[in-house]
Amino acid sequence: MDPSLLDDLVAANRILAEHGVIDAYGHVSMRSPGNPKRFFLARAIAPQTVQAGDIMEYDLDSRPIDARGDSVTERFIHSEIYRARPDVMSVVHNHSPSVIPFSVTGVKMRALFHMASFIGDGLPVFEIRKVKKGSDLLVRDPRLGAALAKSLGKEAAALMRGHGSVTVGENLQRAVGRSVYLEMSARMQMQAMLLSKRITYLDTSEVKASAPVQDYKRAWPMWREKALARAKAERR
């Protein structure tokens, strides 16, 4: 892969960890620009330690093309979303701490902040119990991945009950930016709900005007530069 794209993915791992959106167990992938049936994802290590050499290539059955270590158990989240959503070029799975309370209450996350307008008038929640009873909540196989992809539908993100969430984008920057601002928006919505029962959310026309143009382009170069500087310092 183009070294600059590889660097983008290294940076994405670290940016998400820095923002507290993923802990040691989140992951972010990128569909191969050259082959839509392949994607790139780091081996099973903590995202904030990822270097270019940790990135592995997978096919859409989540089989590693070039194994460089253990694979992430939940890689099926990625492969099945790429299979179901040709428009998606990047997928993030996280344990975003302010999003999880929404996942277990049935309270809908809704767009109230223009930086997270992609939330629209509500995000779906994946209830793994409907597909598999007595699970450990992990998306451990293609069937669970496909069920999650089905819950996600055409949305930009889906919550996973008692577990976290998944965000997607037409490019890596958007999937990363959406994860960062989904967490912020969750915190803001919680606070707004404590302040009042009457909240003005973005209306449909505002979502339509805002979401497609929000590409987090002003944040990305700064995030990337800082992340790669840390990666470089740690390689020494």
Place this chain on the structure above:
Amino acid sequence: MDPSLLDDLVAANRILAEHGVIDAYGHVSMRSPGNPKRFFLARAIAPQTVQAGDIMEYDLDSRPIDARGDSVTERFIHSEIYRARPDVMSVVHNHSPSVIPFSVTGVKMRALFHMASFIGDGLPVFEIRKVKKGSDLLVRDPRLGAALAKSLGKEAAALMRGHGSVTVGENLQRAVGRSVYLEMSARMQMQAMLLSKRITYLDTSEVKASAPVQDYKRAWPMWREKALARAKAERR
């Protein structure tokens, strides 16, 4: 411009980012000390990376005098407030996270902490929907800027529904300090409202005694020195 004033503006960008008051998308400007029809504002980059060379000069139609890169889309916030408010020498636009919940609930922010006494007995909220339906919430043109300036009126700050806020001051230090303490005061008011329905806010005479003298002068030299040390370190 005087290099020391330029450094003030560089520092202001970084101070606001450090305090979590602006993310990559906030901005801070300063009216030209020599020409009241001009103002200074960094090009469209993340504020925490701003250096002196990124500062551009604008006229009150938000046209760059000396383009050094892309202009911030929402520069009309600045130009229209400078036009409407001859007393204002500095403007900050932010996505202050604890202020946004107030912007979407209609719950009034009120002065409850002497460091943010400028809030007085309530801040106005700019509802962009009243001026433009189906917007992406951004202040993209002079008409929206003028409407925001009108909402602001003679106040020191205004909330922007679903978006953030704007704070102004008779000098840069005050506009920056007000942004920092507006965020803190929002958090405190939220907590006070959860604790009790009866809150003792600053009364009119207390606001009148406190707000005009609060200039954040003890914080500024420390904030400035640390910010410029970081700026210098990053230039190497």
Place this chain on the structure above:
Amino acid sequence: MDPSLLDDLVAANRILAEHGVIDAYGHVSMRSPGNPKRFFLARAIAPQTVQAGDIMEYDLDSRPIDARGDSVTERFIHSEIYRARPDVMSVVHNHSPSVIPFSVTGVKMRALFHMASFIGDGLPVFEIRKVKKGSDLLVRDPRLGAALAKSLGKEAAALMRGHGSVTVGENLQRAVGRSVYLEMSARMQMQAMLLSKRITYLDTSEVKASAPVQDYKRAWPMWREKALARAKAERR
């Protein structure tokens, strides 16, 4: 002791402090791998400053084998849990800030996040007042330690009213990981309870599937490496 195990315990002290789970007064111990009637615990200093030379060995009466300074007052928490629970190889005592509110309200902590599934359908709360009236809340002697161990029963953690909590594990990594995720889960549960009265907790079968396999293995190497790098830097 094996130097690598000693390093594990040094790292554990620092990891818990870094995560804000223990302040200067928490502590973490490890049962001796060679002698089940002995355990290792640092002398009475702030955990984030612990080095290998600060680790002391104790017997199950909490008598130091090789005194290298003052012993922690509450070492009886450790000795009595090791006595009562042969399966436990590591004990953490902390002042975990989001857990304490649960300890004083009688509101049950329950598993709502798969990373803290060990919480199961509720954690016991140790009420020291039932054993000793007018105490300073510290577990200052074997009798109080035994009472705490009895409250803990067969669980993975117990809250201590107005004081903190204790977490245990079949190995050090698990006791540490459980402390970190107990704090996160407490915060999430509080937020979920503010959002709604109907919360979907992990059900019994999900707890059974998840808790025994959750060993925090992906986080540990990163946590350990960073902690030991700091320890080394401070020794210079």
Place this chain on the structure above:
Amino acid sequence: MDPSLLDDLVAANRILAEHGVIDAYGHVSMRSPGNPKRFFLARAIAPQTVQAGDIMEYDLDSRPIDARGDSVTERFIHSEIYRARPDVMSVVHNHSPSVIPFSVTGVKMRALFHMASFIGDGLPVFEIRKVKKGSDLLVRDPRLGAALAKSLGKEAAALMRGHGSVTVGENLQRAVGRSVYLEMSARMQMQAMLLSKRITYLDTSEVKASAPVQDYKRAWPMWREKALARAKAERR
């Protein structure tokens, strides 16, 4: 003054700033060990930048013995408490963010966490309005200082409505430790009150057993060492 005591006071300034208990406007003083009618307090700069050379000596009328710059406006907080309370050897004034919401609601802070047992069954709140109407809330003269000292009475701390709080101790370490844990306890109490209407606070006998022995001795050496290392690094 003994250089080691001077270092203690330098460290105290920085420790409180590091913990987010004081912003640029808080201050901490120490009564002179040699002369009970004198005390030491830094000049009017941000506490986190204080060096030994910034410390000034004052008499109990808050007149500087050896002016080395501007005096803190609110030095009368210190002089009047030292005058009224011969047992007090150190005073901290802060804008502790989680304490302020209690100061404006009339909700009593009570001891619920053994590390802040000094709170006892409630802290007094100083309402400046009862002494001076239309003030800027600052303790600008001996009369206001004396009124605050009267509100404080024999307690270890008092809240100041819409402003912050003051904590005192028989030594510097205790005044500093109490400020740090007052902030934590405020946050915990707020959370406990949101979880339930029935909270188990420390009872009178527990407060009596705990408060007099709580001297924050395990935290202090670590806090001090880190603070002085930073002070030294900044002097270079």
